[in-house]
Amino acid sequence: MNIKRASAFLLFLSGLTAVPLLAAEADLKAHIRTLSAIPAVTGSEDRMAVKIREMLSGRLNVETDNLGSIYARSGKGEPGLSVLAPLDEFGWFVSGVTADGYLRLDRAAAPPHALFDSFLMGHAVVISTRSGLQNGVVAQPAMHLLTRERRDELQKGISLDLVYVDVGARSEEEVKDKGIEHLDAVSFRPDLVTLANDLLSGPGLGHKAICAALAMAAEKTAAARTTPAAYFIWMAQSRFNLRGGGARVSLGATRAQMRLKPKTVLLLEILAADRGDGTPSVGKGPVVWEPQEKLSRLRAALEKMAGERGIALQHQTGGESPLLRPFLATESDALILALPVKFNQTPSEVVSLRDVQSLVELVADLGQKGGDL
Amino acid sequence: MKRLAALLLLISSTFFLAQAAPAPAAEPASAWELLRQIVMIPGISGQEGKVIDFIRHHLPSGLRPQGDAKNDIWFTAGEGRPHLLFVAHADELGFTVAEVTSQGTVKLKGRGGFLPQACEARPFVIHTVKGPVEGVMVPRADLYSEAAQPFAPETYELDVGAASDKEALDLGINPGDQVIFKKAIIDLAPGILATRAVDDRAGCAALLAAARDIDWSRIAGRTITFAWSVEEETGLHGARAMTSSLSPDYVFAIDTFVSSDSPLENKRFGFARLGQGAVLRAVDSSNITPRSELRKIFQLAENKGIPVQARSSRGGNDGSVFVAAGAVDIPLSWPGVYAHSFIEKIDKRDLDALSSLIKILAEEFR
Numbered sequence: 115m116n117i118k119r120a121s122a123f124l125l126f127l128s129g130l131t132a133v134p135l136l137a138a139e140a141d142l143k144a145h146i147r148t149l150s151a152i153p154a155v156t157g158s159e160d161r162m163a164v165k166i167r168e169m170l171s172g173r174l175n176v177e178t179d180n181l182g183s184i185y186a187r188s189g190k191g192e193p194g195l196s197v198l199a200p201l202d203e204f205g206w207f208v209s210g211v212t213a214d215g216y217l218r219l220d221r222a223a224a225p226p227h228a229l230f231d232s233f234l235m236g237h238a239v240v241i242s243t244r245s246g247l248q249n250g251v252v253a254q255p256a257m258h259l260l261t262r263e264r265r266d267e268l269q270k271g272i273s274l275d276l277v278y279v280d281v282g283a284r285s286e287e288e289v290k291d292k293g294i295e296h297l298d299a300v301s302f303r304p305d306l307v308t309l310a311n312d313l314l315s316g317p318g319l320g321h322k323a324i325c326a327a328l329a330m331a332a333e334k335t336a337a338a339r340t341t342p343a344a345y346f347i348w349m350a351q352s353r354f355n356l357r358g359g360g361a362r363v364s365l366g367a368t369r370a371q372m373r374l375k376p377k378t379v380l381l382l383e384i385l386a387a388d389r390g391d392g393t394p395s396v397g398k399g400p401v402v403w404e405p406q407e408k409l410s411r412l413r414a415a416l417e418k419m420a421g422e423r424g425i426a427l428q429h430q431t432g433g434e435s436p437l438l439r440p441f442l443a444t445e446s447d448a449l450i451l452a453l454p455v456k457f458n459q460t461p462s463e464v465v466s467l468r469d470v471q472s473l474v475e476l477v478a479d480l481g482q483k484g485g486d487l
Numbered sequence: 488m489k490r491l492a493a494l495l496l497l498i499s500s501t502f503f504l505a506q507a508a509p510a511p512a513a514e515p516a517s518a519w520e521l522l523r524q525i526v527m528i529p530g531i532s533g534q535e536g537k538v539i540d541f542i543r544h545h546l547p548s549g550l551r552p553q554g555d556a557k558n559d560i561w562f563t564a565g566e567g568r569p570h571l572l573f574v575a576h577a578d579e580l581g582f583t584v585a586e587v588t589s590q591g592t593v594k595l596k597g598r599g600g601f602l603p604q605a606c607e608a609r610p611f612v613i614h615t616v617k618g619p620v621e622g623v624m625v626p627r628a629d630l631y632s633e634a635a636q637p638f639a640p641e642t643y644e645l646d647v648g649a650a651s652d653k654e655a656l657d658l659g660i661n662p663g664d665q666v667i668f669k670k671a672i673i674d675l676a677p678g679i680l681a682t683r684a685v686d687d688r689a690g691c692a693a694l695l696a697a698a699r700d701i702d703w704s705r706i707a708g709r710t711i712t713f714a715w716s717v718e719e720e721t722g723l724h725g726a727r728a729m730t731s732s733l734s735p736d737y738v739f740a741i742d743t744f745v746s747s748d749s750p751l752e753n754k755r756f757g758f759a760r761l762g763q764g765a766v767l768r769a770v771d772s773s774n775i776t777p778r779s780e781l782r783k784i785f786q787l788a789e790n791k792g793i794p795v796q797a798r799s800s801r802g803g804n805d806g807s808v809f810v811a812a813g814a815v816d817i818p819l820s821w822p823g824v825y826a827h828s829f830i831e832k833i834d835k836r837d838l839d840a841l842s843s844l845i846k847i848l849a850e851e852f853r
């Protein structure tokens with residue numbers, strides 16, 4: 115018998131399964147599902163970084179800097195285009211443990227809105243420890259024991275002063291035995307919900323979707339036969355803002371700007387949608403978002419490609435973006451292409467798979483054009 | 488080459504068998520195992536059918552379950568006095584579909600029984616004739632405003648992703664469908680879990696486990712009824728209906744003890760600690776159990792080494808509707824932490840103690 119041949123055949127079979135997911139053009143939904151299960155709180159993005167690197171094939175030259183940002187480069191020569199997305203999401207970290215075994219929380223990055231912390235009460239969370247994820251729930255008063263006054267008070271919203279995470283421990287020692295340490299990241303428990311019309315929902319889902327979209331677009335770009343040089347960057351600590359100077363400026367974005375000094379920058383971001391105030395809508399295409407409207411070369415190229423592909427684009431002008439600010443301060447041609455997210459920055463962000471797919475196609479097209487826009 | 492083909496056949500057939508013929512799940516026996524299954528079954532007040540079916544299916548053979556028009560279910564063994572009734576409620580908190588809007592959202596009926604803001608932007612499931620449909624509770628419109636008003640909608644609304652009423656109706660959504668929180672069992676530590684509807688599926692499971700553990704042929708000189716009621720959460724309606732069929736001397740309502748063993752609660756009352764055993768809910772909002780009866784139970788429990796604590800708390804119980812006709816109501820419980828939330832917490836040790844206590848009372852209490 116040809117054991118050698120059988121072994122070789124089995125090796126071949128096993129080799130097939132080891133091909134990176136994206137190289138095998140696996141389903142976008144599966145990618146989003148994979149990333150949706152991985153916490154990536156600002157300052158603790160390492161798990162997400164590992165998973166994204168696993169999704170990238172050897173066709174890309176991938177580096178990670180000392181903050182944890184991923185720089186994936188396609189092609190050769192001077193990069194003409196840099197596409198950046200946040201690697202991190204808003205969340206919390208363990209700031210203390212009570213004598214009776216409850217975790218106290220703090221935040222590194224400012225919350226995205228005033229009621230963000232209020233969603234914690236009664237919610238399941240995960241604690242990212244060195245040895246893996248630990249389950250927790252945030253204590254909520256029993257309905258039967260609430261006085262009307264206290265109930266009314268709680269309805270106004272809560273601060274982190276009222277947040278206690280229950281991990282099923284009775285003492286600091288038991289918490290320690292679970293491998294939970296100070297500074298471990300805490301985020302909402304992932305729970306992907308499937309809605310009609312190719313909509314998905316879950317905590318931090320907008321962010322996870324653009325991370326997945328960038329990974330797919332980078333792979334598609336790298337797989338093209340003639341690939342000009344382009345950078346694809348997942349920025350760690352992008353939700354953490356630099357101090358001083360008044361305006362809010364993203365640390366992760368500033369790092370990327372100083373390292374690459376890119377000429378042409380496309381930032382992938384999430385944008386609150388369907389707020390009933392003229393904001394963009396989920397399912398109607400990615401959003402060209404400019405704090406100040408200007409018809410740049412990049413925007414013209416993007417709109418041309420969208421037109422050629424039959425991809426609808428939405429537009430929003432105004433607002434501010436700490437991600438964009440470092441690039442606006444230079445001569446970069448910088449633009450935000452945003453994923454519209456309904457119920458943005460709640461435990462049930464809603465995104466459209468079609469919008470994410472459009473992002474992938476547009477970014478991949480741009481990547482293949484490189485600096486030749 | 489034949490050997491290679493045989494090897495591949497073996498691999499593929501093993502794979503096929505693993506996919507196509509999984510080993511059957513072991514029949515659950517312990518209260519904890521039963522809880523982990525029964526807690527996931529949808530069954531709001533008035534729509535407890537699947538929960539009742541589960542209970543009926545897991546009853547020991549030889550017992551003859553009876554029911555009433557409400558869909559309460561019970562079985563009785565033995566004869567004579569005293570007549571002991573043990574009752575747990577099968578229903579859970581939730582909503583029903585009120586209407587589908589022209590925009591495709593789903594307006595809900597009822598207040599759910601939860602802290603309103605705990606429902607905001609959270610996932611729920613509509614149980615339709617076509618199967619479960621997931622949706623998200625629409626958050627307040629001014630969520631991002633610095634002056635946001637409290638989340639206290641007159642009518643709760645779900646976004647299921649449909650863009651029109653036709654799309655929503657095509658999903659199978661109809662007025663009256665039950666709507667419950669999207670459940671998941673959160674294992675916090677070995678033997679400690681948190682999820683929705685521990686109230687009162689833990690009681691159902693403890694009672695069912697005891698029913699499976701008792702040698703019913705040895706029940707003599709007394710009458711024992713085990714019952715699972717409906718519509719407790721909406722006003723003890725199932726138990727009230729049972730009063731026309733059952734006239735117990737003692738009723739043991741098996742239901743949550745609303746515990747203040749939480750960092751957010753005042754410990755002045757309700758402080759039954761998690762993991763310290765079953766609870767005699769001696770005083771609540773619907774009943775006061777005579778101290779003499781409590782002492783009898785403590786004695787029986789002590790003899791059997793079953794940890795029991797007696798405490799006072801809030802809330803009503805099914806047993807209270809039998810008191811006016813002459814029964815003594817002795818609610819049995821476990822320390823239920825975060826009651827009426829989506830993360831109701833329970834300790835296996837307490838559930839085991841409760842199930843053991845039910846068994847010993849059924850066998851020996853007079």
